[in-house]
Amino acid sequence: MIVIALYQAVAQTIQGGLPPGTPAGPGGPPPGFSITKALLELVQFVGYFLAIGAVGFRFGVARRARGISDEARAILRADNAALLGMLGVILVVLSALGGPYLASITQHKTFAEALPKNLAPFELKMAMLTLAFIGFALVRASSSVGWMLAAIGIIVAVLQPLYTGKLASKVNAVHILAASTWLGTLLVLTLIGIRGVIRSATSGPARAQLIADLVNSFSPLALIAASIVAITGATTAWLHLKRISSLWTTSYGVALDIKLVFVLIVLVLGAWNWRRVRPSLGGEGSELTIRRSARMELMFAALVLIATSVLVSLPSPK
Numbered sequence: 001m002i003v004i005a006l007y008q009a010v011a012q013t014i015q016g017g018l019p020p021g022t023p024a025g026p027g028g029p030p031p032g033f034s035i036t037k038a039l040l041e042l043v044q045f046v047g048y049f050l051a052i053g054a055v056g057f058r059f060g061v062a063r064r065a066r067g068i069s070d071e072a073r074a075i076l077r078a079d080n081a082a083l084l085g086m087l088g089v090i091l092v093v094l095s096a097l098g099g100p101y102l103a104s105i106t107q108h109k110t111f112a113e114a115l116p117k118n119l120a121p122f123e124l125k126m127a128m129l130t131l132a133f134i135g136f137a138l139v140r141a142s143s144s145v146g147w148m149l150a151a152i153g154i155i156v157a158v159l160q161p162l163y164t165g166k167l168a169s170k171v172n173a174v175h176i177l178a179a180s181t182w183l184g185t186l187l188v189l190t191l192i193g194i195r196g197v198i199r200s201a202t203s204g205p206a207r208a209q210l211i212a213d214l215v216n217s218f219s220p221l222a223l224i225a226a227s228i229v230a231i232t233g234a235t236t237a238w239l240h241l242k243r244i245s246s247l248w249t250t251s252y253g254v255a256l257d258i259k260l261v262f263v264l265i266v267l268v269l270g271a272w273n274w275r276r277v278r279p280s281l282g283g284e285g286s287e288l289t290i291r292r293s294a295r296m297e298l299m300f301a302a303l304v305l306i307a308t309s310v311l312v313s314l315p316s317p318k
Helices: 002-016 035-062 070-075 078-106 119-138 143-158 167-198 204-241 251-280 286-311
Strands: none
Touching: 035 078, 035 119, 035 143, 035 167, 035 204, 035 286, 078 119, 078 143, 078 167, 119 143, 143 167, 167 204, 167 286, 204 251, 251 286
């Protein structure tokens, strides 16, 4: 209910920012917007964040941390992140199947008839998501094999438009992968790494140093991914907007403006964490500071996801 209320608020803001004469009454949803489609997009984004974030945490954070204790290894064991990865894959699958299922009900079709006409991309995505799920499930039995299968499956699934889509879809696929690697890994790092270490019986100085090692391992990955997000985001915006005036004359442009405000806040918080909070890590009580700042960054990242799911549910300017 909270998410739907946020969608309605964003939709009303978009409609309210359009010039007089735009279809749909004041305070109503913008033309072409569907809450159902936006919710399915949000579910997909959250799924990618969890699944790709789990892979990013495994290969970009936990594996890079050096000299950690046996207790720390138990806290950061691979199957903790793998469980989040499995949940993420399930959400992506539900999002992919939810659209055709709802279409079959509303349009009085069979589920098979509601599937995309070109089934090859859809089948490839489903096959890779199945591979990713199997990989996450195998982590407990065979960590190296499980994580490799999970990484291949989820990365190929999110990049599927590279092989089958148009230019805008290709750029957007890379954008989603980079954003999920950056903020998704931060999410898993916060849920499993920072939270787990803080709740452990590790002494104060050792606990603070371990979290410092984890955050320092995450920083290079975050910087690279955030740079790719900026480049692909700007490219995607230009491909869809076609002209600068669309930023304030179309519902798509106003939705993009809202998203950019939230993205800017996330970037500022990320820069603050990197320049101010990260150098102070290792000191007594510093782990609580980074947990608070990471939560704040993730809160605005959630608003970015909601704004993005609205954005991709709107028709591009003509």
